[in-house]
Amino acid sequence: MNLKKRLNYVTTLLSPSFINFYLKNKQTPVADALTYVKLKKEATAFLDQYQVQTTSGEKNNVIWICWFQGIEDAPPLVRHNIETIKRLYPKQQVQIITLANLSDFITFPTILQDKIDAGLIPYAHLSDLVRVALLTKHGGTWIDSTVYFTGTNFPGYVFDAPLFFYSNTQQQNRAIAASSWFIHSDTNHPILVLTRDLLYNYWQTHDTLDNYFMFHVFLTIACDHLTAEYAKLPRLGNVEPHLMGKVLFEQFDEQHYQEITALSSMHKLTNKFSKENQEKADTFYQYILNH
Structure with a gap:
């Protein structure tokens, strides 16, 4: 490659249009780090004048699970996960959130609701907006519909702390501090309130999603801004809850299953898989559906 072509190549890589394309289409530590820098820079003025929420929170034992189309149309794994949670936590209210009942629990700012109605916000990100709005207003526990429980053996702080989420322990990606598929919170926790307000502030001036994450x-920006609050949070790594998902369509092995469930009683799975995988016999997936 001659010098002119190299310069053109570098110029393209550094152009705002290419960076924006990269951020929107790549989920990598580099893309996440670039997104962190970009979003934090855009939010500088907002953060400088932000008044930290000091309202004391209240506890709520409701479990929030979202399937926008209604549980009747949910895949078998999602329905099974929900029934398992209800069986394991009979004393807690399990509230299914759908598009039909969403307005019974939360209201978004008008400009954000208009963009939701216009289809500018994909369902995956809408569920992010829903979880942070529900937890700041009502408190309780958000559990993704793809989370499978094999027991209730958790440290007490998982359900007792003012705020708990699984921490990202992968050193190569520091732009993402935590997972969002399980969040337990009191009402109005400052970190979640700031996360919500940062999201609302973003959508005031944007019509597209910068990054899937x-x-x-x-959430990481909020943790970094409220360092004292973040330091109080209990930490539990998010690696073990992902182990079951990595073998979901492998041949079932009882010993391996016991090893995984001994490490975690909560398992982040997925409902994005091929019909071919779904129909494979004697897999971990098939075992889960039948137990």
């Missing part, structure tokens, strides 16, 4: 990046 934008919620996680804003």
Whole structure:
């Protein structure tokens, strides 16, 4: 490659249009780090004048699970996960959030609701907005519909702390501090309130999603801004809860299953898989559906 072509190549890589394309289409530590820098820079003025929420929170034992189309149309794994949670936590209210009942629990700012109605916000990010709005207003526990429980053996702080989420322990990605598929919170926790407000502030001036993990990046920005609050949070790594998902369509092995469930009683799975995988016999997936 001659010098002119190299310069053109570098110029393209550094152009705002290419960077924006990269951020929107790549989920990598580099893309997340670039998104963190970009979003934090855009939010500088907002953060400088932000008044930290000091309202004391209240506890709520409701479990929030979202399936926008209604549980009747949910995949078998989602329905099974929900029934398992209800069986394991009979004393807690399990509230299914759908598009039909969403307005019974939360109200978004008008400009954000208009963009939701216009279809500018994909369902995956809408669920991020829903979880942070529900937890700041009502408190309780958000559990993604793809989370499978094999027991209730958790440290007490998982359900007792003012705020708990699984921490990202992968050193190569520091732009994302935590997972969002399980969050337990009192009402009005400052970190979640700031995360919510950063998201609302973003959508005032944007019509597209910068990064699939934008919620996680804003959550990290909130943790970095409220260092004293973040330091109080209990930490539990998010690696073990992902182990079951990595073998979901492998041949079932009882010993391996016991090893995984001994490490974690909570398992982040997925409902994005091929029909071919779904129909494979004697897999971990098939075992889960039948137990």
